[in-house]
Amino acid sequence: MYIGQITDTANATPLPESLAGVEAAIKRINAEGGINGRVITLITCDDKADANEAAKCARQAVRENVSATIGNNSNFGEAILSVLERGGVASIGQLPITQQDFASPVAFPLQAGSAGMIAGAAKLLASQGATAIALAAVDSPAGALNEQFANAGLAATSAKVLGLTLVPIEAPDYASYAATVARGSDGILIGMNSDQAGRFVQSLKQAGASQRIALTVGAVPPSMVIRLGAASQGLLVTSPFRPIEAGGASNAQYLADMKAYAPRAKKNVFSQGGWVAVETFVRVMKARKITDFSPANVLDVMGSLEDFDAGDMIPPLTTNTTLPAPYNRLFVNKVMFARIQNGQLALIDEEWHGGLIQ
Incomplete structure (x- = not known):
């Protein structure tokens, strides 16, 4: 199974810890046997702080037939999501920056941004x-x-x-x-x-x-x-997430994963965001006993959640609802x-x- 992640290392304030959080969670999941017997292969792409490069990254994700992109961290959500929409690929837990991050039918932000x-x-x-x-x-x-x-x-x-x-x-x-x-x-x-x-x-x-x-x-x-x-x-x-200092089961697992697989990365809200995006995807797929990881099926499954328990880093997640524009995909309209x-x-x-x- 292939998962994509689009990040930005050329921005004035790059946040490589988002990718570190994604990688740490995936390495632990694979060490435990993957998702329902399927290991995850991560395909990363740097948008180089350029909208055209961001669109190229999204086209690569579609071309590589990724099951979803997870934990994207880019200023060019519109460029990315327009491509993912045409390819029918979900974007799970992206850092919501642009209006499209809260409006695209393939977007599943896990925070209010x-x-x-x-x-x-x-x-x-x-x-x-x-x-x-x-x-x-x-x-x-x-x-x-x-x-x-x-x-x-x-x-x-x-x-x-x-x-x-x-x-x-x-x-x-x-x-x-x-x-x-x-x-x-x-x-x-x-x-x-x-x-x-x-x-x-x-x-x-x-x-x-x-x-x-x-x-x-x-x-x-x-x-x-x-x-x-x-x-x-x-x-x-x-x-947007339960603060690291506040503890809880999800933060304990997050810190353990970061210590084991990304010890030099910063432990902050950005690496939390990458980690919880993977964790949510994995929990959903395991709970539904999914073996078909095609982009279309993953998109359908992610859009069918109601009060889903993704751990205590975020509140229960409901995605099977229609929200008013322009925040059609504001599934987590809460903070601590x-x-x-x-x-x-x-x-x-x-x-x-x-x-x-x-």
Whole structure:
């Protein structure tokens, strides 16, 4: 059985750990005898941060007759999914970045992506008492959408978005931007990558800001928490998966697989995403006792799930439902709430908080 994985190693912020998570899970599954007696052969392809190369990778996957692509990590979901649609090949657990990742009939994202995490972060701030929330994001098309997502997360609350401050990626100093979001707000939502988010938090703290601050889990890896030191205390965090620090059976297996098969790779939300994509596929195929791994059959099986238990890293998965556009494939519209306490990420509660994007 062949499985495809399309990744990006040429991006400004490459995430090779996504592939590492996929590889670690597959190696353990094969060591245990494969899926219903069939071992997995992984075919990887680098899209080289280019839409045309991404489409070529997808065409290769179709040509090689892969059962599915699993854990794709690319900025060019539209290019990939349009090819996979024509070939009738499922994309399971891809990192959802583009609109097509939530709309394609062959897409099975296992998380709410940045849209859901930003919406969740706004909802988390409101749950902690914030009523006037200011947003800061990278000055980019994706960053400009943060206000839309935050408003979606606040729809059922009395909290409001004060405004969105877009910060140029090349800005040498964040002090003026930090002052803008601090003015008149009692909650601040930062939608940036870890380096920028860390600098922004430091600028806020240096200016004496005391507001609640929320970020997505990818923005506060352990290395960033260490660098921030005391400034990280109390930061609110949304996670699309059960955080590694929160334990659980799936995280225990994930950590064991990473230690055994990818010991040098980072253990973070991106390697979690690759790992859980494989784990979900394997659990589904074993539960249904599948022996026909043709792309068409895998696509049918993946689209027939109802409250399927894929482990405790993600909530139960239902795919046999019709969701409204433009998020037709938003099967996991939930995140977990956490905060940084004494240098560690700790769950606020054990709930999956949903209803984020409508």
